[in-house]
Amino acid sequence: MIVQLLISSLVIGSIYALLALAMSITYKASEVPNFAQGEMAMVSTFITFVLLSTYNFSFYIALLGSIVFAFLLGVLLEFVFLRRAKDPSPLSYIIITIGFQLMLYGLAAWKWGSEQQQINLPFSESKVIYQNDSFAITELNLATIVISLIVLFIVYLLIQKTKLGLAMKACQQNVNAAKMNGISANMIMAVSFGISSVVGAIAGVLIAPIITLDPSMMWDPLLKGFAAAVLGGMKSLWGVVIGGFLLGIIENLFGFYVSIEFKSVVAFLIIVVVLYFRPSGIFDKHYVRKV
């Protein structure tokens, strides 16, 4: 039974890890915890759904379409709203993302209604790939984990091995020095939001068959992803991914052995306790800002 629990923890954990990574990318770029992340992912997932069921595209083309859409949506948030803020403080950025979240939620609920939809991925939940006495892996489980790992790996390559990633890091460390070296800091910021939105959108498409597709589908997963990012330390790439898997495991084990009702409470209480001892998450160094 424990193996089966671990498999389902890995499935949900990989989605939390993707969402946590998405939060972390924008947070590193701009110190903005993007509360609109979940709604952006939800709208992108709906785009996949529409491309699949209304226009009858194949899954991969639909996914590509929604990835492009998600990228543009992320750039839009940065370019149209965040960049215009007068006298920006962290709080005003948070408010802008919350405002964007409410707008997207309203638009989605207006357009697609609040009833639950079914999205058809080419991976089925009933087809079992491997089975023995104690556990079974379905096609959907495997696909979720594999796709998440691929996305995590691509983001890792993008940030660690490309010129774009180098420019992103330069902007995080010192914006003015980066600008003097010819990096367009504004563009890097917009691209960061785009990438993070794409990562979130993939998480949305992967979680849609597990929970059903409706405008409020991402509220809970986003909070968990955010919590996972904070647990690992928002600025450490490995930290947020490990935080995601850790949160998935804690939640599932607690849900099975202790109480399913208090499953989400325990995740949050653990985070409060962890933050008490490690104020910047488990894997991040804590700095006190200078005067």
Next chain:
Amino acid sequence: MRDLKTNYFEDLRLFNSRVQIFWTVVLLVGLFALPLMVKSYYLTIVNLMAVNVIVALGLNLLVGNTGQISLGHAGFVALGAYTTVFLLKMGVPILIAMAMSGVVAGLFGVLLGIPSLKLEGPYLAIATLAFGLAVTIILGRVDALGGRMGISVPKINLNWTGLKYDTSLYYFIIIITILAVIITRNILKSRIGRAFQSIRDSDIAASAIGVNLTKYKLYSFAISAAFAGVAGSLWALYLGFINPTLFTFILSITFLAVVVLGGLGFVAGSVMGAVVMTFLNLQLENVVDIPVLGSIVTKFSEMFMMPDGVANVSWVFTGLILILVVIFEPLGLYGIWIRIKIFWKRWPF
């Protein structure tokens, strides 16, 4: 130049000028005469506004004046509401029950404040958010408090006023709200308020000049939570029935939106924000009935959207208002008011 203050006692005064006293008296007379003029439906709107004013005052102390963020104020409101219901069922008089709601919420505020002392930015946001969610989920599972189905609030005994129940409840809520405004304003003008503001501007500099960070941050959390607790208590009385789904994450966000819309760090801002936001929410719920905007929205929704999802327009407008306020007027409604005032004071120059 009556705006310049020449000594400390002028800063402490509740009113700066006769004009201010005059308008305050007009407002108070208006509020107290309102039940004679309008139907009880409008009284309930004012009640809702008043409850939001109290939460906003407390949250503004924490967010606007101390510079800490809270995404969990719905949790404190829930604590206040459930404490009041519990005590009223035990037969405790309402004033004591309400005070206890404030105390209980305040204690939980300290409890949340302790791990939050070292946190800032998104870490503080997620800790408070986690707290708010946890409180709501746990309260919603306690069977003695009605569990998921909710619990009805006993009517309090206001017969001694000799008025209708609605009217006396209205007076009760309004008086508490006025007291809350005066208390907040006095806290801000005192040593505690100045300590809060120094923590907001720079916590390290504040501690260097002798402000005890631990003490004043905990004060801030406690006072803010206590206000939310009292507001929760009044909200329960006004609704007559509470259940855990009222106190969601979205409610916490709405409170934050109220404070930002009104103006961070200003008492008048909290009041304006709460009144305007409540009014807007009520209007937008029936967006189709608004004269010009309604028909545009209906047309648009027939062409592109689902016509029966039109109620969700209120989310879009709320979000848009938040974004526009932050981008164009960071001081919120209070900032607009100040600019209008300065314009007329200097007019025609």
